Amino acid sequence: xxxxxxxxxxxxxxxxxxxxxxxxxxxxxxxxxxxxxxxxxxxxxxxxxxxxxxxxxxxxxxxxxxxxxxxxxxxxxxxxxxxxxxxxxxxxxxxxxxxxxxxxxxxxxxxxxxxxxxxxxxxxxxxxxxxxxxxxxxxxxxxxxxxxxxxxxxxxxxxxxxxxxxxxxxxxxxxxxxxxxxxxxxxxxxxxxxxxxxxxxxxxxxxxxxxxxxxxxxxxxxxxxxxxxxxxxxxxxxxxxxxxxxxxxxxxxxxxxxxxxxxxxxxxxxxxxxxxxxxxxxxxxxxxxxxxxxxxxxxxxxxxxxxxxxxxxxxxxxxxxxxxxxxxxxxxxxxxxxxxxxxxxxxxxxxxxxxxxxxxxxxxxxxxxxxxxxxxxxxxxxxxxxxxxxxxxxxxxxxxxxxxxxxxxxxxxxxxxxxxxxxxxxxxxxxxxxxxxxxxxxxxxxxxxxxxxxxxxxxxxxxxxxxxxxxxxxxxxxxxxxxxxxxxxxxxxxxxxxxxxxxxxxxxxxxxxxxxx
Numbered sequence: 001x002x003x004x005x006x007x008x009x010x011x012x013x014x015x016x017x018x019x020x021x022x023x024x025x026x027x028x029x030x031x032x033x034x035x036x037x038x039x040x041x042x043x044x045x046x047x048x049x050x051x052x053x054x055x056x057x058x059x060x061x062x063x064x065x066x067x068x069x070x071x072x073x074x075x076x077x078x079x080x081x082x083x084x085x086x087x088x089x090x091x092x093x094x095x096x097x098x099x100x101x102x103x104x105x106x107x108x109x110x111x112x113x114x115x116x117x118x119x120x121x122x123x124x125x126x127x128x129x130x131x132x133x134x135x136x137x138x139x140x141x142x143x144x145x146x147x148x149x150x151x152x153x154x155x156x157x158x159x160x161x162x163x164x165x166x167x168x169x170x171x172x173x174x175x176x177x178x179x180x181x182x183x184x185x186x187x188x189x190x191x192x193x194x195x196x197x198x199x200x201x202x203x204x205x206x207x208x209x210x211x212x213x214x215x216x217x218x219x220x221x222x223x224x225x226x227x228x229x230x231x232x233x234x235x236x237x238x239x240x241x242x243x244x245x246x247x248x249x250x251x252x253x254x255x256x257x258x259x260x261x262x263x264x265x266x267x268x269x270x271x272x273x274x275x276x277x278x279x280x281x282x283x284x285x286x287x288x289x290x291x292x293x294x295x296x297x298x299x300x301x302x303x304x305x306x307x308x309x310x311x312x313x314x315x316x317x318x319x320x321x322x323x324x325x326x327x328x329x330x331x332x333x334x335x336x337x338x339x340x341x342x343x344x345x346x347x348x349x350x351x352x353x354x355x356x357x358x359x360x361x362x363x364x365x366x367x368x369x370x371x372x373x374x375x376x377x378x379x380x381x382x383x384x385x386x387x388x389x390x391x392x393x394x395x396x397x398x399x400x401x402x403x404x405x406x407x408x409x410x411x412x413x414x415x416x417x418x419x420x421x422x423x424x425x426x427x428x429x430x431x432x433x434x435x436x437x438x439x440x441x442x443x444x445x446x447x448x449x450x451x452x453x454x455x456x457x458x459x460x461x462x463x464x465x466x467x468x469x470x471x472x473x474x475x476x477x478x479x480x481x482x483x484x485x486x487x488x489x490x491x492x493x494x495x496x497x498x499x500x501x502x503x504x505x506x507x508x509x510x511x512x513x514x515x516x517x
Contacts, residue, residue: 002204007211008301019208020198029211034234034316035305036197038190039207052181054161054188055080060174062242064163065182066122067191071153079106080179087175089135094143096170099135100127108150115154116144118193119312120164123147124155136176138167141312161191164310165240191308211316212282213301214268220258221366223270223294226250227280228323228365229409235282235315244281245309252399252436253278253408258294263287266299266306282306324368328411328512331355331378344373356381358412358510384412384512386494387454394442397456397488400465403436404429405511415467417507424479425469425500427509438464442488448475452493455479460486469493471501 001012006028013022019038023030030036053068055076068076082101089097095117103124110129117123117139126148127133137147138160149155160167192200202208212235216224230250238248255272263269267283273292282299284307297319299306305315324343326334332353338345349355355378360368368374389398405413406429415427438459449455449470455478457466468480478487493500494514503509 002202004202004205005207007209008207013202015201017202018198019192019196019200019202022202022208023197023210028208029316029318031234031314031316032194032197034210034314035309036192036208036210037304037308038192038200038202039209039304040188040190040203040205052077053158054182056178056180056182057176058178059166059170059176061169062163062166064166065161066158067161068158069153069156072155072157075106075108075152076157079103083136083176084179085175085177086136088170088172091170091172094141094145095137095139096167097125097135097137098176099125100133102132103134104130104132106131108152108155110148111151111154112146112148113154114144114146115149115156116142117156118142118159120160120310122157122159124149124157126150138170140164140167159191160310161189162308162310163242165242168311189304189308209302209305211302211318212299212305213318213320214297214299215320216268216297216366217259217295218366218370220270220294220296221364222256223258223272224296224366225323225364225409226253226255226270226278227268227296228319229325230278230280231317233317235280235317237309237311237313237315238279240309240311243285243287244283245306247280248276248278250278250399250408251276253403255294257291259296260289260291260293261295262289263293263295264298266303267295268297268299269293269295321365321369324365324374325360325410326374326376327357327360329357330381331357331376334376338374342372343368346373346375348375348377350378350380352378354381355379356384356412356512358384358414363409379510382499384510385500386514387491387511388494388515389491389513390443390489394456394488394490396436397439397442397458397490400436400439400456401454401467401490404465404467406430407511407513412510412512414508414510417503417505417509419505420471420501420503421481423470423472423474423477424481425471425503425509426480427467427469429467435465439488441485444487445478445484445489448473449478449484449487449489450492452497453479453489454491454493456488456490457482458486458488469497469500471497 086098089099110126121139125135125137129148237245239246257272269281271279357376359377361375402408407413418428419426441458453470457480466480470479
């Protein structure tokens with residue numbers, strides 16, 4: 001038996017246990033698509049106590065670190081200095097490269113096979129399938145490609161383990177200034193891909209981290225709610241620097257200033273002004289005071305996950321307090337949920353257990369927690385229209401819809417019928433809603449727009465931002481009655497449209513979002 005830690009909890013496991021086994025033994029918070037790290041204390045690298053495996057690579061844009069795979073470690077130790085001073089090679093949407101150098105004397109032979117690469121893989125490419133023209137490549141997306149890679153581990157030298165934001169900034173004119181082994185004493189960090197969790201065996205005295213635990217400041221009721229609604233259980237890294245990681249899911253949401261102050265390492269802030277208003281930051285290092293950031297909380301466990309996160313990574317997050325939002329639940333579900341948390345539940349509207357909650361008062365978690373009670377307004381489920389939103393295809397248009405329908409922080413929103421033309425429903429929101437001034441062109445239709453399609457008029461027409469639902473299929477016009485080139489498609493209604501087809505001007509329509517699997 002060997003001793004390890006999982007999220008600070010000490011336990012003993014069998015020597016051949018995997019990291020996933022250890023996580024399951026104590027039922028630790030875990031999500032298979034989120035970042036997990038294992039820390040080896042005492043200065044020895046995991047699985048390789050004698051040879052350096054972690055290296056820093058310095059560029060004019062900054063430095064980042066990589067971990068070298070065992071199979072190509074002898075090659076790397078012999079040749080890594082050959083890559084010092086090499087110029088920028090070429091760049092695509094999938095990778096950036098430096099070279100070339102002559103590795104014809106290395107004994108490696110090129111192949112013509114298509115290889116699958118993961119985001120942040122570091123790999124070799126032989127130009128023209130000739131090792132005399134060798135490039136070191138850094139992948140920034142999962143992809144497949146033919147790079148003339150050698151058969152030895154398919155040329156995958158290792159992976160980027162920190163500083164991935166530097167790679168995203170590299171451009172023509174940059175070069176590799178220096179490569180050298182990491183000499184950080186006291187610990188080595190192994191960054192794990194999801195498929196490795198069930199394969200990598202544990203070692204004595206390693207510490208496994210699967211999630212970030214954060215405490216939120218009760219003085220920041222609005223900005224804390226923004227954090228809870230934006231992040232949910234997962235912090236998706238949009239951008240990273242040596243100072244912070246950032247989530248930009250809901251940039252553009254107006255927010256008040258709350259608890260502005262200094263930003264120590266582990267601080268969680270929400271930007272309250274400027275072009276990035278609404279962006280969420282978690283700090284890797286101390287930062288000075290600024291009034292443009294509201295400090296909403298701090299990381300109390302798992303800051304190492306923040307330190308080693310790269311753009312595109314997801315980090316599992318648990319907060320204290322948890323979010324107290326019951327909109328979208330049935331009255332019966334909310335009763336159970338709230339009673340377990342000792343929150344008094346007052347039902348209004350349709351009070352039946354099956355009724356769906358469309359509003360709650362107070363809205364904000366900190367206010368519900370402070371008041372100790374919540375009022376929920378229920379309606380018959382038949383009045384709820386279920387929708388899918390196309391966040392990836394038309395992000396700004398979907399954000400506009402969420403803002404108008406008051407669905408930024410809620411799974412249920414509402415709009416009013418402005419006009420029913422028989423072909424389409426034209427919708428409007430409250431007049432005091434602040435939203436995007438002009439909706440830029442995003443995903444426009446190219447063929448028939450089917451009934452149930454939701455769309456927004458884009459900036460090619462004067463009524464930019466108008467929202468509509470197509471009631472009858474059309475090969476000419478979009479959901480707002482505009483031609484295809486002036487229409488952004490943002491989602492669709494799930495199910496039949498009988499309820500919507502009978503709506504008249506002034507009627508209210510409720511929407512509930514369902515995530516596509």
